[in-house]
């Protein structure tokens with residue numbers, strides 16, 4: 041079968057489109073005929089060797105995947121050949137940038153039925169990240185206020201929608217290119233971070249500041265003033281420290297997204313109920329994945345790219 045993989049860490053040029061052995065599902069695993077995998081920034085980090093995730097080489101990227109079950113390992117129950125599924129695959133194992141991938145049976149959930157199967161690869165890890173950040177790390181409840189910095193990106197789109205559904209007031213920062221998307225996702229107030237002083241634009245403090253953007257550490261530390269005493273600062277940008285304020289009881293939490301089958305199933309239900317929109321900005325063939333990594337390394341990717349197998 042065809043796959044994109046890297047035999048050594050390095051720049052986007054280490055990715056090769058090549059023939060590899062079709063994987064065989066071991067006990068407890070299923071094999072998927074891949075419909076699509078999603079590109080995530082962490083794929084770039086793993087390929088470059090920046091992320092402390094112990095991948096075995098050669099490694100196939102693409103831990104967010106959608107596809108159709110085509111073989112079952114021993115002992116697998118509750119999943120049938122022919123099922124359309126999505127999964128957030130274990131990041132250290134081979135991913136879905138291939139025609140076939142094996143997945144732990146407990147990682148797959150039925151795909152949404154109201155969107156194309158390939159687009160459904162855009163959902164798993166990013167929507168789980170938004171949920172975990174808002175409600176586990178942020179502990180947000182109905183009636184509270186969240187300020188989302190970097191809301192114009194992929195995680196931000198899910199975070200706005202999930203927060204609004206939960207009855208949370210959402211203040212979002214965005215640049216002109218993403219202001220319309222942030223409004224459409226349901227933000228109550230949108231602040232243009234390219235021409236507005238954030239703290240000056242707020243009509244009072246928030247319970248949680250959720251940062252999703254690669255802002256300067258000094259800016260991040262200053263933004264903590266937006267959070268009420270006893271509130272929380274939550275960040276997905278794990279490459280820099282999350283600031284809090286001990287004197288005011290403001291907690292700091294850095295998100296490391298975890299697989300969660302029940303939650304992913306709930307997210308799929310929301311998609312099928314029309315309560316959660318999955319945005320895909322580009323669909324590219326597997327042969328173009330190295331070019332996508334190169335674009336991302338140059339900082340030019342906007343929105344979610346899915347890679348068709």
Ligand SMILES: NC(=O)c1ccc[n+]([C@@H]2O[C@H](COP(=O)([O-])OP(=O)(O)OC[C@H]3O[C@@H](n4cnc5c(N)ncnc54)[C@H](OP(=O)(O)O)[C@@H]3O)[C@@H](O)[C@H]2O)c1
Nearest residue numbers: 081169190192193194195214215218233253276295296297
């Ligand atoms: N730790 C984890 O488990 C985990 C999981 C998932 C993602 N992540 C990380 O979380 C971050 C967000 O992910 P994503 O997929 O949503 O990325 P993304 O789509 O690139 O979104 C990031 C957004 O940040 C905004 N931005 C850039 N510079 C900014 C600035 N100076 N001030 C305010 N906003 C700024 C951009 O919005 P504009 O449109 O406004 O320019 C961009 O849309 C990434 O760093 C990703 O690697 C971590």
